Amino acid sequence: MNDEENLMKREDFIRKFTSRKFWVLLIALVSAVLAFLKFDKGSIEQITTIIMTFGAMISYVLGESYVDGLSLIHI
Secondary structure: OOHHHHHHHHHHHHHHHOOHHHHHHHHHHHHHHHHHOOOOHHHHHHHHHHHHHHHHHHHHHHHHHHHHHHHHHOO
């Protein structure tokens, strides 16, 4: 596998994990499973808040890493 193929896979990975749609889907899935398992609403809200926080942090870190990586390539 060459560098260009690795870069494309990295870009795809970053694009997926920085997507708001991905995080909304994950929250919806976890919320549905927790509701099915009869967790109380307070617990579900706390868990989804944790997921949203981690999603925001991961999106920020991956987005910044991607931008920093591009700046190194174009120097």
